[in-house]
Amino acid sequence: MYQLEEPTYFYYLLIIPAMLVLFIGVLWWKKRKQKQFASVDLFKKLSPESSTFKSILKFGVLSFSIALLVIALVNPKMGTKLQTVKREGVDIVFALDVSKSMLAEDIAPSRLDKAKQIITKIIDNLGSDRVGIIVYAGNSYPLLPITTDHAAAKMFLQNANPDMVSSQGTAINEAISRSITFFDDNEQTNRYLFVVSDGEDHGESALSAVEKATKEGIKVYTIGVGTEKGGPIPIKDNGTIVRYKKDNKGEVVITKLNPKILSEIADTGKGKYIDGNKTQKAIDYIKNLLLKANKTEFDAKQFSDYKSQFEWFVAFGLLFLLFDTFLLEKKTKWIQKLNLFNQTKN
Incomplete structure (x- = not known):
């Protein structure tokens, strides 16, 4: 059995869809400007390390960390013992x-x-x-x-x-x-x-x-x-x-x-x-x-000894936030070197 101490903080999760709209808008603006600057093939040659997937992954990690921190604010509590009162x-x-x-x-x-x-x-x-x-x-x-x-x-x-x-x-x-x-x-x-x-x-x-x-x-x-x-x-x-x-x-x-x-x-x-x-x-x-x-x-019978569980969400939220900080928006070199499909370079 669990309790939510401050469920009103769930409204902060609305930050994530707002960020998503902003992210899609910036991504569309970048693509538009890139097409004005050069063709797709030329841009790939000029910026071979650029990765749209890494940008999406970085946004996903950031959103997940924010969600965990919001849940930490809500402070879920878990009933650890069932007792008769x-x-x-x-x-x-x-x-x-x-x-x-x-x-x-x-x-x-x-x-x-x-x-x-x-x-x-x-x-x-x-x-x-x-x-x-x-x-x-x-x-x-x-x-x-x-x-x-x-x-x-x-x-x-x-x-x-x-x-x-x-x-x-x-x-x-x-x-x-x-x-x-x-x-x-x-x-x-x-x-x-x-x-x-x-x-x-x-x-x-x-x-x-x-x-x-x-x-x-x-x-x-x-x-x-x-x-x-x-x-x-x-x-x-x-x-x-x-x-x-x-x-x-x-x-x-x-x-x-x-x-x-x-x-x-x-x-x-x-x-x-x-x-x-x-x-x-x-x-x-x-x-x-x-x-x-x-x-x-x-x-x-009711659950008692409710213990706060926010520490876990804070810890994992900060961990993913740290991961997002070091996650770069360019292709990962060691993955490129794996050459999983045995492609030959020209």
């Missing part, structure tokens, strides 16, 4: 609806994107809490097992989309049942399940699944995204809407938020329905909820 927190699982109805844009930028924004901001406000993610549509899929790595959770979350689930529909009951297996039975932490959905097509089977979850000590909260007025489901090609989804009669399908069933799920799960359209209000409510929750101590 004691942490306090609660266990949280997000069940994210990725059915086609979540692509509706009745709430900007879309229901699915709004759901991702809400989950991401909740994760940003977490302390030592563990988090897991499940995506579901016609069936459920474990996107990320429960972990303390919040950065990984956000990264996996951004990749969630309807194509991840093999069949369409809304198998909330399967997602809730799968969430039960996410929690560690050996550690009696406070357990929260947040179902983020538009509530469409959630049947009675969802309530029976919620009842099983509550028996396992899981509190179920629902977060609704979308409007009750609803909107069509866009079908896009390269980000551009080409048409809207239609039913068997050829009419455009209008998908609507169903707060009633989401409220029933939350009430059965001893939780609460939260209006996700009021983003900040929803995040503040969940933040306060988790802050007030009783924290349980649990074991978490």
Whole structure:
């Protein structure tokens, strides 16, 4: 495991493409001036030691040394030891609806994107809490097992989309049942399940699944995204809407938020329905909820003893810089003397 102490210094790498443009410009200018001075054959006779390859090699070595020195400024650190530490927190699982109805844009930028924004901001406000993610549509899929790595959770979350689930529909009951297996039975932490959905097509089977979850000590909260007025489901090609989804009669399908069933799920799960359209209000409510929750101590494995590795990059950067200094822009005599192809001199 590694860390980057100052990743903003990576912007200095932009020096290299700027140098490349300048190098190509100078090389073109030299060739142009040489043609004005003499023909190519004559110039080779006048300057037999000139080497374009050596100029390119010299530029490459210089660029590589600059890249190494920039990485040294970033100061990568390597975790040298994996140890178990004691942490306090609660266990949280997000069940994210990725059915086609979540692509509706009745709430900007879309229901699915709004759901991702809400989950991401909740994760940003977490302390030592563990988090897991499940995506579901016609069936459920474990996107990320429960972990303390919040950065990984956000990264996996951004990749969630309807194509991840093999069949369409809304198998909330399967997602809730799968969430039960996410929690560690050996550690009696406070357990929260947040179902983020538009509530469409959630049947009675969802309530029976919620009842099983509550028996396992899981509190179920629902977060609704979308409007009750609803909107069509866009079908896009390269980000551009080409048409809207239609039913068997050829009419455009209008998908609507169903707060009633989401409220029933939350009430059965001893939780609460939260209006996700009021983003900040929803995040503040969940933040306060988790802050007030009783924290349980649990074991978490993490890398420790991070050691700076910049010295290696400085050393090799200076070495290549020194090599570039002594690298001349003319042909290497000892290579010419090898006469690898047994050429005869006139």
